[in-house]
Amino acid sequence: MKKKLSVMMFTWEFPPRVIGGISPHVFFLSKSLAKNGVKVHVITCDFPGVPAHEVIDGVEVYRIDSYKNPAPDFATWVYLMNLNMQKEAAAIVNKLADKIDVFHAHDWLVATAGIGLKHVFRKPLLVTMHSTEIGRRDGLHTDTEKMIHETEAWLTYEAWKVICCSDYMVSHVRWAFGLPEDKLVMIPNGVNTRVYESPEKEDRDAFRAKFALPEEKIVLYVGRLVYEKGIHVLINAVPKVMEKVNAKFIIVGSGYMKEQLLNIVRSMSLEHKVLFMGFADDETLLRLQKCADVSVVPSLFEPFGIVALEAMAAKSPVVVSDTGGLSEIVDHDVTGFKAYPNNPDSLAWGITKILLDENYKNYIRENAYRKVQEKYNWEKIAQQTKTIYKAVLGEYSKSFWA
Amino acid sequence: MVGQLAEYINALSTQLIKNKVETYVVTYHDSLTGAVEEASGVTVVRVANPVRAHIGVLAWDLTLNQEVERAAASIYYQADKQIDLINVYDWHFIPAAVTLKNALNIPFVYSVESLEDQRSPNSNTPYNMSIKSIEWLGFYEAKKVSVKSEWMQNEIVRIYNVPKDKMKVVSPSADSWINDVLELYKTVAGGLNST
Numbered sequence: 001m002k003k004k005l006s007v008m009m010f011t012w013e014f015p016p017r018v019i020g021g022i023s024p025h026v027f028f029l030s031k032s033l034a035k036n037g038v039k040v041h042v043i044t045c046d047f048p049g050v051p052a053h054e055v056i057d058g059v060e061v062y063r064i065d066s067y068k069n070p071a072p073d074f075a076t077w078v079y080l081m082n083l084n085m086q087k088e089a090a091a092i093v094n095k096l097a098d099k100i101d102v103f104h105a106h107d108w109l110v111a112t113a114g115i116g117l118k119h120v121f122r123k124p125l126l127v128t129m130h131s132t133e134i135g136r137r138d139g140l141h142t143d144t145e146k147m148i149h150e151t152e153a154w155l156t157y158e159a160w161k162v163i164c165c166s167d168y169m170v171s172h173v174r175w176a177f178g179l180p181e182d183k184l185v186m187i188p189n190g191v192n193t194r195v196y197e198s199p200e201k202e203d204r205d206a207f208r209a210k211f212a213l214p215e216e217k218i219v220l221y222v223g224r225l226v227y228e229k230g231i232h233v234l235i236n237a238v239p240k241v242m243e244k245v246n247a248k249f250i251i252v253g254s255g256y257m258k259e260q261l262l263n264i265v266r267s268m269s270l271e272h273k274v275l276f277m278g279f280a281d282d283e284t285l286l287r288l289q290k291c292a293d294v295s296v297v298p299s300l301f302e303p304f305g306i307v308a309l310e311a312m313a314a315k316s317p318v319v320v321s322d323t324g325g326l327s328e329i330v331d332h333d334v335t336g337f338k339a340y341p342n343n344p345d346s347l348a349w350g351i352t353k354i355l356l357d358e359n360y361k362n363y364i365r366e367n368a369y370r371k372v373q374e375k376y377n378w379e380k381i382a383q384q385t386k387t388i389y390k391a392v393l394g395e396y397s398k399s400f401w402a
Numbered sequence: 403m404v405g406q407l408a409e410y411i412n413a414l415s416t417q418l419i420k421n422k423v424e425t426y427v428v429t430y431h432d433s434l435t436g437a438v439e440e441a442s443g444v445t446v447v448r449v450a451n452p453v454r455a456h457i458g459v460l461a462w463d464l465t466l467n468q469e470v471e472r473a474a475a476s477i478y479y480q481a482d483k484q485i486d487l488i489n490v491y492d493w494h495f496i497p498a499a500v501t502l503k504n505a506l507n508i509p510f511v512y513s514v515e516s517l518e519d520q521r522s523p524n525s526n527t528p529y530n531m532s533i534k535s536i537e538w539l540g541f542y543e544a545k546k547v548s549v550k551s552e553w554m555q556n557e558i559v560r561i562y563n564v565p566k567d568k569m570k571v572v573s574p575s576a577d578s579w580i581n582d583v584l585e586l587y588k589t590v591a592g593g594l595n596s597t
Binding site for chain 1: 452453454455456457458460461464465467468471472475476479497498500501502504505506507527528529531532535536
């Protein structure tokens with residue numbers, strides 16, 4: 001029997017450890033790859049209460065000791081965690097009966113583990129660049145930022161192929177690290193539409209009543225409260241929306257800007273209209289997305305924009321800033337409203353338009369739902385990824401490492 | 403050269419070649435990189451850190467380790483996988499030695515020149531603790547630990563509780579020095595090819 005294609009993925013987050021978008025990405029990608037006949041081993045950080053090794057829908061998940069001693073700073077912790085990740089993954093590969101064909105790293109957070117194992121086992125390394133330091137920080141200002149940027153550059157240099165989730169990210173990564181065009185591949189991110197189709201246990205009105213009055217429209221923001229996500233732009237748009245529509249703004253997520261944002265809301269005397277929820281569990285988040293009258297993604301830098309896709313899958317109409325991956329996901333006035341980035345007036349205009357025009361709202365949410373099902377499904381993404389693995393292995397077989 | 407280690411490694415590698423032990427040295431240099439065969443017959447591979455900007459010694463060391471590891475793996479494959487053991491000096495390149503051991507089954511000797519607890523007494527900042535955790539990892543993963551004095555052996559027992567029979571005192575000033583080194587290598591590698 002022909003040996004299955006075997007891949008080992010490195011990710012610093014995997015459910016139930018969820019910090020950002022990489023966790024769900026690797027979760028669905030690995031499961032869909034397994035369904036497509038690829039043997040997938042995921043190496044990730046440990047998490048309280050979950051086993052160090054388990055098999056999830058055919059995916060072998062290993063959770064390594066993520067270095068729990070105090071580290072001098074976050075970036076140094078990342079390298080220390082990579083030391084453990086590399087050590088444990090090396091032992092796992094060594095003991096496997098079927099050897100690994102390809103290593104696949106997700107972002108700089110697992111760069112040194114991926115690079116190290118590539119060389120000790122002499123197998124090709126692929127990387128998915130979900131984001132970049134220079135993009136997140138809008139430039140490189142500190143030694144930490146420069147160090148992370150150089151680690152990213154090194155990772156893309158060592159990788160056989162660099163996968164990005166949007167055309168915007170392909171050109172951004174190419175520019176940031178000066179990569180040759182044929183090294184980059186665009187494979188979109190996906191969304192699991194099925195979870196939004198499951199029947200609800202609780203009455204929707206009763207659930208909605210926990211967050212807003214019946215006469216209030218719900219405006220939903222889901223994301224970290226950090227500068228690059230543009231949450232401050234949305235907060236500044238709140239009074240402008242309130243002039244025309246009675247709405248409740250629900251903010252899901254946490255981040256270093258929280259206090260600053262609370263102060264702005266207080267200064268506008270709109271505490272009763274803006275609800276900071278912090279982190280929400282999956283079930284609550286999903287239901288909120290389903291009952292939101294509009295979902296807003298006001299990012300200033302957005303490599304992809306998975307939150308917009310999730311909202312579209314939940315049939316919540318979206319207002320996004322016209323930037324990065326969001327520009328590709330949303331067609332203006334067809335699958336959503338595109339606002340000028342960093343412009344509260346434009347954002348308020350879009351939100352108000354959706355909240356006041358029922359026909360427009362229904363038109364874009366139906367179009368958006370269709371687009372998500374057609375373009376961003378995991379089955380298709382897994383097939384595209386498998387094709388890239390095979391192409392890389394074909395090239396590798398002609399190299400002196402093979 | 404930073405300390406006395408450079409001269410020691412130079413003397414040791416030269417002696418090893420004389421005793422028909424194929425020897426490669428992997429070390430750091432920020433401008434002279436690549437493999438060079440020295441007059442003594444030792445192949446020295448110098449690697450630079452691919453990350454130029456840094457926030458501290460630890461992050462610098464951990465990124466440099468990948469290049470040390472890459473160079474060592476490259477030597478292993480070029481030598482038809484016939485590398486019997488790795489000898490790692492102090493904590494700096496323990497991460498590389500540990501991965502190489504776990505991936506390629508090459509045992510390593512951890513030679514202790516000094517310990518973080520001695521260099522920075524009573525310092526338990528996250529920085530010191532991280533280095534100590536790397537030293538601990540070295541003691542745990544090493545097949546044998548080489549020390550230059552009984553005093554150091556006792557220090558390692560005191561600080562890390564490493565069993566004494568895992569350690570061997572190899573004094574560089576003893577007449578039997580190179581034979582002691584070879585003896586230690588033999589116990590780790592289970593017999594050297596060239597002897």
